[in-house]
Amino acid sequence: EHVPTASIAAAPIVVASNRGPVSYRRDADGSLVAGRGGGGLVSGLSSIEREAGAVWVCAALGEGDREAARAAGRRLDPRDTGGHRVRMLDIPPGTFAAAYNGIANSVLWFVHHMLYQTPLEPVFDKAFREQWAAYEAYNAAFAEAVAEEAAEGAAVLVQDYHLALVPGLLRARRPDLRIGHFSHTPWAPPDYFRMLPDDVAGQLLRGVLGGDRAAFLTTRWAEAFAGCCADVLGAEVVRDGEGRATEVRFEGRATRLGVHGLGADGDFLRERAHRADVEERMAALRAQIGADRRAIVRVDRTELSKNIVRGLHAYRRLLEEHPQWRGRVVHIAFAYPSRQDLAVYRDYTAEVERVAREINSAFGTEGWEPVALHVKDDFARSLAAYRLADVALVNPIRDGMNLVAKEVPVVSDHGCALVLSREAGAAAELGDEAILVNPYDVEATARALHVALLMDPGERAERTKRLAAAATALPPARWFTDQLRAL
């Protein structure tokens, strides 16, 4: 069915991201049920203005989404989407799988998080080339949909590594638009980025530079991007008086660089964390932990970059080195399934489960299970664990920001010590009050857990207050409006 562009090109703001605010699955009785989309990006974007006429373009991720997208036509039912106007693209499954699993999650995610290591080496072969063609097609489908939705002169906010080519493709179609790209991940330093085939590396950078702005969660990732532009493209990087990169000039155009830290949504979290379903789960968790025991909590997608296995090894070392904690602490580890279409994620999930079992059989006693691993995604239970945690372990190898580190202090009931990887973007904002660790250093992480458990309750509560203030300094709504204003 052909819908004339003029009648629909009306949105003053368009947001484009792979994952949208909603995902659909088929229930046992065959009906389509809507759930909340996961990950930091969706948490950040979910506060975007619903009234201002913004349209959110995203991809159908699975069969349930595809059916919902087909049934809905142009817009999903706003009752499912938290009130957002959402257009979900029904990209052919083969193209989507190659672009999302193949390029975005197996190549770009690995490059930006520096996850390649023997025997997980990148191989850029014929199969890669086919996937790359799919990534181009997938990006083109987004560019086309955005071009249809955007009103004359509209602001377009393109999200993340899935859509690196969209700003360039969109500018070619709609030079009237103001286009920004935002990376929710780290950006790889030039020496690592250059691992990509030269033409692909160049295309990705040119794609992002097709926008008026390229924005990042921290200065560190913005600098890495500027470094890649200089190194791979020979672009000129403009710096301010303090030496900070502010703009990239390439082929007669200038793209401004921006840094927008994303904070926790304090009002939403505090309200949500005190509802009945959370209280119920707190009671269940307390029963599982047992009286007079401390809780070390982690909440992650089961994601290689989150470094869950080293976290477990550190906990084991804590129990070995400091036997006084045996029987006195429980490690509550929530590791929610993620990207299970990829073998490397399935293997990682199995490894997490294996190491947790190993610790339990080595140290567990009648009435004390040292690791409580939960794999079923449950937001209310995550909040319950945040509230009662004594220590939060957030030890990613690399992370764009990490919102768990920011959410825990906001809802913590009696103060929580934060053991935080210095390689998470959040460390730039929370570093003064958290206990920072090198995420590869299992011994140092074990020591940090010990120090965290011993922290005086008064000091812990004070630090948590300061952490919460830092964590909510840039609420998501502000993150969004700052970018719009800057565009």
Ligand code: G6P
């Ligand atoms: C990170 C990425 C997001 C992504 C999320 C969940 O936060 O920056 O773009 O949506 O992980 O990953 P998934 O592959 O499940 O969308």
